Amino acid sequence: MPVMRLGYVHVRVTDLDAAINHYSNTLGMKIMHQEGGTVYLKSWDEHDHHSVIIEEGGVGLVKLGYKVTSSDDLAVFEKRIQQFGATSERMSAGENLKTGDGLRVVLPSDHVIELYTDMEYVGTETGTLNPDPWPRDQRGAAVHRLDHALVAAEDPALVERFFYDCLDFRPAERLITDPAQPELIGTWMFCGQTPHDIAVIKGPNGKLHHFAYWLEDWNEVLKAGDVFAMDDVSVDVGPTRHGITRGKTIYFFDPSGNRNEVFTGGYQTGPDFATITWTADQTGKGIFYIGRTLNEAFTTVFT
Amino acid sequence: MQIIRVLPKDLVLPVHQGDTILAALLRGGLSYLYGCRRGGCGVCKADLITGQVSYPAAVSETVLSPEERADRVVLTCRAVPGTDCTVQLRSQVRVAVPFLFDIAQHELVGHHDDQEGVD
Numbered sequence: 001m002p003v004m005r006l007g008y009v010h011v012r013v014t015d016l017d018a019a020i021n022h023y024s025n026t027l028g029m030k031i032m033h034q035e036g037g038t039v040y041l042k043s044w045d046e047h048d049h050h051s052v053i054i055e056e057g058g059v060g061l062v063k064l065g066y067k068v069t070s071s072d073d074l075a076v077f078e079k080r081i082q083q084f085g086a087t088s089e090r091m092s093a094g095e096n097l098k099t100g101d102g103l104r105v106v107l108p109s110d111h112v113i114e115l116y117t118d119m120e121y122v123g124t125e126t127g128t129l130n131p132d133p134w135p136r137d138q139r140g141a142a143v144h145r146l147d148h149a150l151v152a153a154e155d156p157a158l159v160e161r162f163f164y165d166c167l168d169f170r171p172a173e174r175l176i177t178d179p180a181q182p183e184l185i186g187t188w189m190f191c192g193q194t195p196h197d198i199a200v201i202k203g204p205n206g207k208l209h210h211f212a213y214w215l216e217d218w219n220e221v222l223k224a225g226d227v228f229a230m231d232d233v234s235v236d237v238g239p240t241r242h243g244i245t246r247g248k249t250i251y252f253f254d255p256s257g258n259r260n261e262v263f264t265g266g267y268q269t270g271p272d273f274a275t276i277t278w279t280a281d282q283t284g285k286g287i288f289y290i291g292r293t294l295n296e297a298f299t300t301v302f303t
Numbered sequence: 304m305q306i307i308r309v310l311p312k313d314l315v316l317p318v319h320q321g322d323t324i325l326a327a328l329l330r331g332g333l334s335y336l337y338g339c340r341r342g343g344c345g346v347c348k349a350d351l352i353t354g355q356v357s358y359p360a361a362v363s364e365t366v367l368s369p370e371e372r373a374d375r376v377v378l379t380c381r382a383v384p385g386t387d388c389t390v391q392l393r394s395q396v397r398v399a400v401p402f403l404f405d406i407a408q409h410e411l412v413g414h415h416d417d418q419e420g421v422d
Contacts (some may be wrong), residue, residue, distance in 0.1 A: 014342060015360060016363060058363045236339070257340075257342050257343015257366075259339065296336060
């Protein structure tokens with residue numbers, strides 16, 4: 001079976017209280033557990049115990065967690081990862097809070113990803129029996145769920161090959177220098193049926209560009225923007241649309257400078273999806289379809 | 304009121320109570336290259352030529368190292384001037400909002416008048 005989805009993002013923050021306020025009050029996530037300087041949060045439409053982990057001290061990405069269907073799958077992935085030549089180690093249940101057995105992998109780009117089979121089931125806030133479409137006690141932007149992450153790599157093609165060969169991800173869209181002599185600048189890859197579950201763009205190894213939350217529609221994106229103004233959130237770009245993925249978006253920063261995104265739209269992918277290609281001369285349009293210009297922060301701000 | 308002198312253009316702006324260097328420059332209508340504005344990326348680093356700054360908000364050592372601090376590198380989105388300062392920016396600086404720049408210059412005129420009154 002394919003990898004299910006991006007299950008969790010673990011980031012460092014310089015100021016825990018400011019981060020708690022951002023992720024719980026501004027974005028609307030629920031605090032599930034706090035242990036020392038580490039806080040575990042969940043969005044209202046997620047059923048596993050947590051999807052975002054914030055840890056006090058520093059800034060930037062600690063690791064990404066991708067949920068897989070079974071131990072058998074994990075064994076298959078482990079074998080392929082070893083053949084690929086990436087470093088991996090088994091992790092046991094409980095090593096991560098409420099999280100089952102898994103495999104910790106260091107990507108060729110130095111990022112750490114964890115593949116895991118189980119996380120304690122908590123349930124969504126609307127439940128599974130005759131549910132309402134959304135919970136009445138929403139806060140702030142009321143993000144629905146984690147959606148995807150974009151990381152930087154000095155060699156995006158190598159990381160793309162890792163996800164393709166080892167984990168059966170497929171590229172929905174690729175940004176290349178020139179069709180005649182194609183060198184990969186960025187890749188947007190899926191394991192489910194959305195445009196991307198991971199994306200990789202040329203940049204410093206080990207760094208995070210952003211992680212994104214799903215919202216229902218353009219109106220919710222606009223409302224999130226209003227909330228960001230009310231809460232003095234540093235907004236990077238948007239609301240606008242991406243050419244790549246066709247998504248509607250706002251990029252913004254958490255109080256420590258980690259870039260977040262609220263995202264909606266896009267299209268359906270799947271195993272037979274025909275990969276879309278963008279050329280470097282159209283990068284502005286690809287990233288920000290309406291303004292058609294990359295802001296300098298897009299290519300310089302990583303944490 | 305404190306003032307900040309911005310090199311290489313040699314522009315002078317007032318610094319309001321609690322303003323970071325970035326906040327003072329934006330209030331004064333200037334623009335330069337900055338990133339997250341939250342101390343995470345280091346894009347807005349500059350060199351402090353004279354004066355003292357403090358950091359009321361936590362700043363990661365991975366963004367501004369102890370060595371850089373010792374070399375008087377400042378993270379302009381987080382550094383709050385404690386005295387009059389002179390700062391050398393690392394990117395091009397320009398007057399992006401002329402009417403804000405004019406207001407700031409008027410404030411400085413008032414500031415200088417006050418100083419003369421005190422003398």
